[in-house]
Amino acid sequence: MGEVRRPTKNRGFYVRMRFLHSKNGRPQEKNFFYRYYKWVLWLSLSLYLFSSYFITKDNKPPSLDKTRVSSASRALYESTNASFLQQPISNPALLNNLKIFVYDLPPNYNTDWLSNERCSSHLFAAEVGIHRALLNSDVRTFDPYEADFFYVPVYVSCNFSTVNGFPAIGHARSLISSAVRLISSEYPFWNRTRGSDHVFVASHDYGACFHAMEDMAIADGIPVYLKKSIILQTFGVKYKHPCQDAENVLIPPYIPPDSVQTALENYPVNGRRDIFVFFRGKMEVHPKNVSGRFYSKRVRTEIWRKYNGDRRFYLRRHRFAGYQSEIARSVFCLCPLGWAPWSPRLVESVVLGCVPVIIANGIRLPFSSAVNWTEISLTVAEEDVEKLGPILEHVAATNLSTIQKNLWDPRNRRALMFNNQVQEGDATWQVLHALAQKLERSYSRGSGVSSQWASDT
Known part of the structure; x- marks a missing residue:
């Protein structure tokens, strides 16, 4: 594009006079050049004045008051609004440099269920929230051989009953069993520890017993194939109960x-x-x-x-x-x-x-x-x-x-709040912190896991 030369002062005055006045009392016919020059000059001057106003005004960023977030709720805003304030884990040492491998399961185990919007927002949706947060987390590793734990993302609370509208979990056992068969046949990591370094979410009434009625939950118990794994569950009592008869981390219910x-x-x-x-x-x-x-x-x-x-x-x-x-x-x-x-x-x-x-x-x-x-x-x-x-x-x-x-x-x-990306101190971070206290179960750290299983056989 050719260089545009700045017109001389006299020429500019001449052009302005031609624009503003008429000859012999009659408007002059403006050719293309004059019309073009007029609009360029007007646009340039407007942009200059407009930008100067915002650049020079106070020379300060907007104050916090103008965000219209009350001072009382700002602390919670910072801890829950993952869309606008992403706070990655600032100190990995707090989590003992934890590494988690997230299995990439076929969508029928998880993301297919998200077609129902309630799946990611109801009280059992921690299974979705934790999965999303881990996918974007600093602790995630794509090398399973360096992983301390293996996260198995199966959504079992997303099947809503057409009768009462509540989550129906009758399919939970078969769906998780299918996922276990899949990862144990395609990867070597489940079999080497019998799943002791694998993590599941059971965010419903009686956790991994997968039933809403206590007597039925107790009768069914926790499936044998999950009893050596780590269960992230909302159910927890201080006394002995069959539905917490597995290594577990107690988590809060999900609130959007x-x-x-x-x-x-x-x-x-x-x-x-x-x-x-x-x-x-x-x-x-x-x-x-x-x-x-x-x-x-x-x-x-x-x-x-x-x-x-x-x-x-x-x-x-x-x-x-x-x-x-x-x-x-x-x-x-x-x-x-x-x-x-x-x-x-x-x-x-x-x-x-x-x-x-x-x-x-x-x-x-x-x-x-x-x-x-x-x-x-x-x-x-x-x-x-x-x-x-x-x-x-x-x-x-x-x-x-x-x-x-x-x-x-x-x-x-x-x-107590789950976010789409892990923030230091939030609910998913608390889960990671709890897992970091269980590194004796990590095969990659060589903590004697093999001998533990040998003694069980």
Whole structure:
């Protein structure tokens, strides 16, 4: 493109005069050159003035206030919004330079199920969230011979029943069994340790027992082919139970980070809370089971019978899509057991600043080394549920402000949320940290695994 010469001062004046004036009182006919020159000159001058305005204005970046993120919720925003703030693991030494190989299974084991959007957002979706985070993680290795652990990405909670809309896991055993046969026939790594360095997710009611009813889960037990592996599971109790009879890491249920962020933008954690005690959820399974005998060990039914109509208690039995806004407005959030001891309310309460009231005898809570549950929650025995009113009134009159201060520590919230990319301190990072404490199971580190299996035979 040829060099464009700057016109002389006199020539510029002459051109401007030709543009602005007419000859003999009649407009002159402008040829192509003049029309072209006029528009180039006008465009150049406009761009110069426009760019100068933004370059020189204060010479400062936009302030944090203009992001419209409240100061109360910014800490949670930084820990949950993986789309806008990616924080890779900054110190691999914290994880003992952990290396994980992620099997690339055929899509019928995982990604085919994502055609249903609920698969990646419901309470069991940790199996999807952890998989996604590991694929983008610094600990992932593409060399299986240097791996400490092998992650088997099978989604078993994505098959939703057409009858009630809940996840149906009757196919879980056959699907995982098929995956084990595949990797054991195509790779040598499963057979050399009988799967002891392989990791699975079982994020449903009774973990790797794959059943929602406890008696049936206990009867089925954990499949033999998984008993030597590591199970990432939401189910955990402090007493001996067949459904945790395998090496396991207790994980929180999945809560979509974007839903939490939306709630916090409207209701900051330190905002006004006009609901004293909150619960929304099932009170009994079926009208024929009004006693609640077969669900929640009667706990939810007793709460309804005792406190429905009590103005201190905001109890609702029907679903509401925006219920997280109710949690963000509440002082105490009841977290009674359902089919299993754990509940997604545990996570939702913590991340939205509502004091969780845990009613599930013997429950084991996730990531106790990172989340000091005794300082941010209350525990009420199942048999004391009728005393909830005076118990919570006493706490409100004594140490509520201390509990809330501890609860609002962003580290607690971060540890319970899964993100698309691992962030230091978040839920997937806590899983990796727990695995890093189990490196004695790593074949690649030569920790005597072979002799261990020899002694088992």
